[in-house]
Amino acid sequence: MIAHHLPALQVVVPLLAAPLCVMLRGARAAWLIALGVSWAMFIVAGSLLARVLREGVISYALGSWEPPWGIEYRVDLLNAFVVVLVSLVGALVISYSRESVDHEVRREQHYLFYAAYLLCLAGLLGIAITGDAFNVFVFLEISSLSTYVLIALGRDRRALTASYQYLIMGTIGATFIVIGVGLLYLMTGTLNMHDLAQRLPAVEHTRPVLAALAFLTVGISLKLALFPLHLWLPNAYAFAPSVVTAFLAATATKVAVYLLLRFYFTVFGAPLVLGEMPLPEILLALSLAAMFAMSTVAIFQDDVKRMLAYSSVAQIGYITLGVSTGTAAGLTGTVVHLFNHGITKGSLFLLLGCMAMGMRRITLQHIRGIGRIMPLTTFGVVVGGLSLIGVPLTVGFVSKWYLVLGALERGWWWVAALILASSLLAVVYVWRIVEAAYFKAPGEQVAKLREAPLSMLVPAWVLVVATLYFGVDTRFTAGVAARVAELLLGGFR
Amino acid sequence: MTFTAHFNYWVAMALLTVGLYIVIARGNLVKKLVGLSIFQTSVYLLYISAGKIIGGTAPIIAEGLRVYSNPLPHVLILTAIVVGVATLALGLALVVRIKEAYGTIEEDEIHSQDEEP
Amino acid sequence: MLLVLLLASALAIVRARNLFAVVVLSGIYSFIMATQLTVLDAVDVAMTEASVGAGISTVLLLGTLYLTGSEEAAPGHRPILPLLVALATAGILIYGTLGIPVFGDPSGAIHQHVAPRYLQEAVEATGIPNVVTAVLASYRGYDTLGETTVIFTAGIGVILLLGIGRRVRERAQGPGGGMQEYLVLRVIAKLLIPFALLFALYVQFHGDFGPGGGFQAGVILAAGVIFYAVIFGLTKAQKLVPPRLVEILVALGVAVYALVGALGLMLGGNYLDYFVLDHDPVHGQHRGVFWVEAGVCITVAGVMLAIFYAFAGRRRRPDSRS
Numbered sequence: 001m002i003a004h005h006l007p008a009l010q011v012v013v014p015l016l017a018a019p020l021c022v023m024l025r026g027a028r029a030a031w032l033i034a035l036g037v038s039w040a041m042f043i044v045a046g047s048l049l050a051r052v053l054r055e056g057v058i059s060y061a062l063g064s065w066e067p068p069w070g071i072e073y074r075v076d077l078l079n080a081f082v083v084v085l086v087s088l089v090g091a092l093v094i095s096y097s098r099e100s101v102d103h104e105v106r107r108e109q110h111y112l113f114y115a116a117y118l119l120c121l122a123g124l125l126g127i128a129i130t131g132d133a134f135n136v137f138v139f140l141e142i143s144s145l146s147t148y149v150l151i152a153l154g155r156d157r158r159a160l161t162a163s164y165q166y167l168i169m170g171t172i173g174a175t176f177i178v179i180g181v182g183l184l185y186l187m188t189g190t191l192n193m194h195d196l197a198q199r200l201p202a203v204e205h206t207r208p209v210l211a212a213l214a215f216l217t218v219g220i221s222l223k224l225a226l227f228p229l230h231l232w233l234p235n236a237y238a239f240a241p242s243v244v245t246a247f248l249a250a251t252a253t254k255v256a257v258y259l260l261l262r263f264y265f266t267v268f269g270a271p272l273v274l275g276e277m278p279l280p281e282i283l284l285a286l287s288l289a290a291m292f293a294m295s296t297v298a299i300f301q302d303d304v305k306r307m308l309a310y311s312s313v314a315q316i317g318y319i320t321l322g323v324s325t326g327t328a329a330g331l332t333g334t335v336v337h338l339f340n341h342g343i344t345k346g347s348l349f350l351l352l353g354c355m356a357m358g359m360r361r362i363t364l365q366h367i368r369g370i371g372r373i374m375p376l377t378t379f380g381v382v383v384g385g386l387s388l389i390g391v392p393l394t395v396g397f398v399s400k401w402y403l404v405l406g407a408l409e410r411g412w413w414w415v416a417a418l419i420l421a422s423s424l425l426a427v428v429y430v431w432r433i434v435e436a437a438y439f440k441a442p443g444e445q446v447a448k449l450r451e452a453p454l455s456m457l458v459p460a461w462v463l464v465v466a467t468l469y470f471g472v473d474t475r476f477t478a479g480v481a482a483r484v485a486e487l488l489l490g491g492f493r
Numbered sequence: 494m495t496f497t498a499h500f501n502y503w504v505a506m507a508l509l510t511v512g513l514y515i516v517i518a519r520g521n522l523v524k525k526l527v528g529l530s531i532f533q534t535s536v537y538l539l540y541i542s543a544g545k546i547i548g549g550t551a552p553i554i555a556e557g558l559r560v561y562s563n564p565l566p567h568v569l570i571l572t573a574i575v576v577g578v579a580t581l582a583l584g585l586a587l588v589v590r591i592k593e594a595y596g597t598i599e600e601d602e603i604h605s606q607d608e609e610p
Numbered sequence: 611m612l613l614v615l616l617l618a619s620a621l622a623i624v625r626a627r628n629l630f631a632v633v634v635l636s637g638i639y640s641f642i643m644a645t646q647l648t649v650l651d652a653v654d655v656a657m658t659e660a661s662v663g664a665g666i667s668t669v670l671l672l673g674t675l676y677l678t679g680s681e682e683a684a685p686g687h688r689p690i691l692p693l694l695v696a697l698a699t700a701g702i703l704i705y706g707t708l709g710i711p712v713f714g715d716p717s718g719a720i721h722q723h724v725a726p727r728y729l730q731e732a733v734e735a736t737g738i739p740n741v742v743t744a745v746l747a748s749y750r751g752y753d754t755l756g757e758t759t760v761i762f763t764a765g766i767g768v769i770l771l772l773g774i775g776r777r778v779r780e781r782a783q784g785p786g787g788g789m790q791e792y793l794v795l796r797v798i799a800k801l802l803i804p805f806a807l808l809f810a811l812y813v814q815f816h817g818d819f820g821p822g823g824g825f826q827a828g829v830i831l832a833a834g835v836i837f838y839a840v841i842f843g844l845t846k847a848q849k850l851v852p853p854r855l856v857e858i859l860v861a862l863g864v865a866v867y868a869l870v871g872a873l874g875l876m877l878g879g880n881y882l883d884y885f886v887l888d889h890d891p892v893h894g895q896h897r898g899v900f901w902v903e904a905g906v907c908i909t910v911a912g913v914m915l916a917i918f919y920a921f922a923g924r925r926r927r928p929d930s931r932s
Contacts, residue, residue: 005875005880005881008871008875008880008881009881012868012871012872012881015755015759015864015868016864016865016868016869016872018759018762018861018864019762019860019861019862019864019865019868020861020865022766022857022858022860022861023858023861023862023865025857060880060881061880062751062752062880062881062882063748063749063751063752063874063880063881063882063883063884064874064879064880064883064885065748065749068723068724069724069727069728069749070749070750070752071750071752071753109770112766112769112770113770115766115861116763116766116767116770119759119762119763119766122759126756132753134569134572134750134753135752135753135756137573137576138572138576138753138756138757138760139756141576141579141580141756141760142756142759142760142763145579145580145583145760145763145764145767146763146767148583148587148767149583149763149766149767149770149771152587152590152767152770152771153770157591157594157595158607160587160590160591160594161591161595161603161607163587164522164584164587164588164591167580167583167584167587168516168525168529168584171529171533171580172513172516172529172532175532175533175536178536178573179536179539179703182536182539182540182543182566182569183706183707183710185543185565185566185720186543186710186711186718186719186720187710187719187720188719188723189719189720189721189722189723189724189725190723190724191565191724199723203719206709207705207706207708207709208706208707208709208710210705210706211702211703211705211706211707212706214702214706215702215703215706499707499708499710499712499713500613500713501613501650501713502704502707502710502713503704504613504614504616504617506700506703506704506707507617507620507700508616508617508620509696509699509700509703510696510697510699510700511617511620511621511623511624511696512620513692513695513696513699513700514624514689514692514693514696515623515624517689517691517692517695517696518689518692518693519682520683521629521682521683523629523632523671523674523675523678523682524629524632524682526671527623527632527633527636527671528623530636530663530667531620531623531636531639534639534640534643534659534663537643537647537655537659538643538646538647539707541647541650541652541655542650542713543710543718543720544650544651544652544720545650545651545713545714546714546715546716546721547713547714547715547716548714549651549716550651551651551652551653552651552728552729552740552741552742553653553739553740553741553742554729554732554733554739554740554741555739560716561651561729561741562650562651562652563720563721563725564725564728564729564741564742564745565724565725565728565745566652566720567652567654567655567742568742568745568746568750568753569753570652570655571654571655571658571742571746571757571825572746572753572754572756572757574655574658574659574662574663575658575662575757575760575761575825576757576760577662578662578663578666578667579760579761579763579764580764581667581670582670582764582767582768582913582917583764583767583768583771585670585671585673585674585921586767586768586771586772586917586920586921587771588674588678589674589677589678589771589772589921589924590771590772592677592678592679593924598678598679599682599683601683602683
């Protein structure tokens with residue numbers, strides 16, 4: 001019985017838990033609710049994925065109104081995979097969060113903090129799971145508004161301006177998405193994505209549909225921080241509380257990438273998106289620009305959180321590069337990097353949160369010699385750094401392998417070469433962290449630090465170990481990604 | 494395809510341009526949010542115009558009426574309006590906090606304050 | 611003609627440098643927009659735009675200006691790039707709209723596929739003649755749950771950022787002290803506020819038959835309390851409706867809505883299935899719509915009050931420039 005309702009529960013349970021936190025008001029109670037709900041959602045996501053693998057697409061009609069008249073939840077392999085990523089990271093982040101949030105957020109705000117976190121989780125899961133184009137917008141706004149709030153809770157006053165800037169750019173992005181959806185609705189009379197996919201071919205080459213494609217591309221690109229629409233991201237990541245940065249970096253942009261894939265390949269279909277517009281070319285150029293420009297900017301950052309934030313924009317370049325190749329291998333790379341980069345950046349920002357327990361800002365000067373003082377934390381950062389570079393035995397290598405294959409399949413040997421060259425830039429910024437952490441004498445302040453508590457180290461290290469494990473055993477990640485890529489290119493029609 | 498046939502849409506476009514221009518070009522944080530509202534309302538006009546049927550009435554079913562305008566855009570825009578005001582409230586709360594932290598709500602002055610270490 | 615006025619007021623907003631003028635103009639803009647929306651048969655939307663755009667937004671903006679100062683600095687440079695970006699966006703949209711069906715044409719795709727069924731069967735299936743309400747609360751009730759959650763999110767966001775319930779020192783003027791020395795105001799307020807609450811209930815329950823519903827009712831309800839606070843002072847209002855109660859209302863509404871959905875699930879339907887809420891499916895629909903609208907009303911009223919308390923509880927800071 002309950003198995004039938006899992007798609008709805010996946011979103012509604014965290015959504016209902018948020019007001020519960022507000023009504024109970026206790027800091028500890030709120031954390032326990034968030035913890036329980038997050039792990040429960042991971043279990044739900046896991047069983048959804050298992051069911052999709054077993055039985056294929058799941059459709060759930062909310063309010064029992066048959067789609068397209070009512071809103072439909074539609075789970076296939078792609079969004080089940082994304083939902084697993086989001087809920088896994090959510091569960092680990094919340095397990096980690098207690099000490100970090102105690103340290104960085106005022107105690108009387110905790111119950112609201114966890115409520116906002118639960119709303120953000122519900123919003124992201126809602127975007128990922130829904131089969132209705134307008135419902136996407138509603139849940140996008142739930143996740144966005146809660147994100148603005150969470151970012152603004154950072155200790156530095158620049159968190160406020162970062163949040164404001166994101167609010168402006170995020171709202172423009174969301175409005176663009178509404179315009180795109182509206183144009184599609186105008187031409188087809190439906191909002192259901194599956195229904196849209198069936199009705200669009202009849203009007204495929206009309207101007208409103210092409211304009212809709214343009215608006216959705218720009219709108220979603222704002223949310224996923226595609227270069228040069230990434231301006232909100234570095235400050236938002238740098239000044240948000242550690243827990244928030246880790247959660248957002250691992251999930252929010254990834255869900256936006258999912259949305260792009262969903263609209264491109266399910267709604268519009270590969271032939272239109274890849275074949276008849278210069279879209280792949282534009283995407284390729286922007287991806288390459290992101291990889292090089294943003295990695296270069298990352299090299300010159302002294303603030304480690306900011307450095308990794310710029311690195312995120314660069315890594316998003318890899319993800320969109322896979323889309324632009326339009327090949328099965330390239331798309332496999334995109335989907336697998338979604339997951340791989342999610343867990344890598346999640347682990348890195350969680351570990352930086354461990355360091356933030358002892359210092360207000362984490363700059364290269366501040367972390368001098370920290371390798372000896374916080375050995376487990378620092379070593380985890382090194383592993384994450386290696387994955388950013390794409391060293392074999394880490395997940396970063398797996399992603400780049402498929403991306404290179406995808407580029408070669410298109411005959412773009414120069415793109416393959418550029419992917420490898422850009423990795424060298426990552427070597428430089430990761431080396432700067434390693435150099436400061438291991439080859440500099442600890443200063444007075446660093447010497448006073450202690451290793452982070454186990455309650456923080458364990459969840460962070462689960463992700464570090466995952467970075468290594470899925471770097472060797474790729475049956476699950478690359479296996480699912482390859483099947484997803486096949487589905488995407490085959491179209492769902 | 495006459496000019497009047499799409500007049501509603503033209504005005505929506507013009508409002509969109511004005512709104513977006515204010516958001517991007519102006520440095521005052523409050524004015525930006527006003528611009529953002531105009532930008533969003535232009536989309537309301539776009540949707541609602543699309544839902545109108547000439548000769549139709551409001552979609553409240555009653556005796557003696559045959560043609561109703563399309564209710565779905567109305568529903569969607571009701572949601573969008575509410576989302577818009579929620580965003581505005583949050584944005585203004587941020588502006589108040591920024592004013593308290595920086596003493597100004599002009600973008601340029603905030604930037605120059607942040608550059609000083 | 612309304613459209614031209616609309617455009618003119620938007621342009622005036624660009625030109626105006628005094629932010630009070632900007633706020634007043636944006637209120638006017640919203641009223642014209644609401645009128646235009648009525649012309650386009652969107653009565654529910656018009657009512658909401660009038661109460662939100664001209665009402666809540668204006669009050670919020672004025673409240674912010676009170677706290678932040680009201681002059682906009684002159685822009686330092688001629689902004690060409692923003693204009694280009696804005697024009698390019700509009701350009702793509704114009705390109706797009708050139709291909710859409712002519713305005714008001716009933717044969718457009720938008721009027722063919724999904725919408726006709728709402729108009730044909732909504733009354734029969736839900737017993738609600740206002741099709742907008744039927745679609746909003748039932749067919750697309752899940753969107754509305756999301757919308758209520760968005761308001762809830764904004765509410766806790768504002769509480770987190772500004773805090774509510776901090777004690778404000780009584781002052782002769784301004785939000786703390788109110789205007790209770792004016793006997794006439796006091797009497798009028800005492801007479802008016804019950805009517806405001808009554809009107810809120812009317813809007814709440816009339817939503818099935820005419821324009822209105824939980825959102826508008828919640829706004830009016832909150833406006834009643836805000837009016838009270840303005841006349842009798844924030845402190846008294848907070849005694850009447852304590853901040854903690856406001857916080858609970860904020861959360862309660864969403865919880866009610868989400869639980870109605872869960873009830874459908876427990877009674878054997880899908881999530882938000884109202885058919886199973888009663889032996890008679892149409893009654894079930896009615897009952898479901900009633901309770902979710904109540905949920906919307908509670909959260910909206912709560913959030914509006916929370917925002918009012920949060921803004922009113924802040925102190926004005928001196929301007930760094932002057």
